[in-house]
Amino acid sequence: METMESYRHAQDGFDAVLAAVPADGWDKPSACAQWTVRDVAGHVIWGQEQLRHWATGQEYTGTTGAPGTPHPGELTGDDPVATWRAARARCAETLTDEALGRTVSITGLGDIPLAGVVTLLVTDHLAHTWDIGHALGLDVRLAPELVTGSFAWARANMVRAPGYFGPELTPPPDADEQTRWLAFLGRACWEPVTA
Numbered sequence: 001m002e003t004m005e006s007y008r009h010a011q012d013g014f015d016a017v018l019a020a021v022p023a024d025g026w027d028k029p030s031a032c033a034q035w036t037v038r039d040v041a042g043h044v045i046w047g048q049e050q051l052r053h054w055a056t057g058q059e060y061t062g063t064t065g066a067p068g069t070p071h072p073g074e075l076t077g078d079d080p081v082a083t084w085r086a087a088r089a090r091c092a093e094t095l096t097d098e099a100l101g102r103t104v105s106i107t108g109l110g111d112i113p114l115a116g117v118v119t120l121l122v123t124d125h126l127a128h129t130w131d132i133g134h135a136l137g138l139d140v141r142l143a144p145e146l147v148t149g150s151f152a153w154a155r156a157n158m159v160r161a162p163g164y165f166g167p168e169l170t171p172p173p174d175a176d177e178q179t180r181w182l183a184f185l186g187r188a189c190w191e192p193v194t195a
Contacts, residue, residue, distance in 0.1 A: 004095070007118050010125035010146055011088060014044060017133045017140065018081050026073070026080065030135045031187050032128075033166075037135050038073030040128050041080045046072055047121060048087035054104045054114055055094035109157060120157070123150040127185055134189065142178055151181045158184075 018041060026038040035043070046065020053060035065072035077083045100115040109116070126142050133140030158165055166186030171179050175190075182189040 003115055003118055003122075006122050006146055006149060007125075009143060010122045010129070013142060013146075014125045014129045014132075015081075015085070015088075017129045017136075017138070018084055020138070021080070021132065021136065025136055026076075028135045030131045032131055034070065036073060037132050038076055038080060039071060040131050040135075041084060042072030042075035043067070044125065044128050045075045045080075045084050045087045047124060048084075048091040051114075051117060051121065052087075052091040052094050054102065054117065055091070055096075055099035057102065119153055122146060123154055123185075126150055127182075127187070130182060130187070130189070134187075144177065147178050147181050151177065151184065154181070154184055 030040050043065045102114045130140045169183040171183035
């Protein structure tokens with residue numbers, strides 16, 4: 001799958017799970033340490049703002065939703081789904097071929113073209129789609145082709161640090177690819193979320 005097609009597909013999946021969050025679900029704990037469902041949404045919204053600024057060559061000093069920060073849910077506003085969709089649309093307008101060739105610096109990855117950040121965000125969107133769905137007790141089945149591509153990317157580019165990805169876990173012996181991928185990202189998808 002082409003990079004932007006994969007990215008849009010991953011975003012569509014995130015959008016669908018975000019739209020499924022009930023009114024009383026936003027404050028449920030997620031698989032991300034110290035983050036609620038609302039915080040996960042806020043982090044993904046922050047990522048859209050960061051990407052948009054990089055695409056347009058502007059400095060972005062907002063850190064509220066950065067990996068590991070406390071309370072990124074503050075970025076979601078009164079309607080997290082609408083806030084996400086607006087951020088996604090604003091960002092999409094800036095992702096031109098020229099912008100995707102722009103070089104940016106990423107913690108743990110160094111200087112890479114913005115297209116490389118888009119590839120990273122495919123993994124980010126997939127992981128956080130699962131995080132939110134799992135917190136809600138849903139059996140989230142991600143697009144297999146996206147999981148395969150993300151797994152390959154993660155094996156070559158994983159940043160294991162507080163606020164990023166935790167230690168690799170050992171999945172059950174009969175685990176499917178999605179479960180093995182989640183375990184590689186430090187997510188014990190075979191266990192329930194605990195507060």
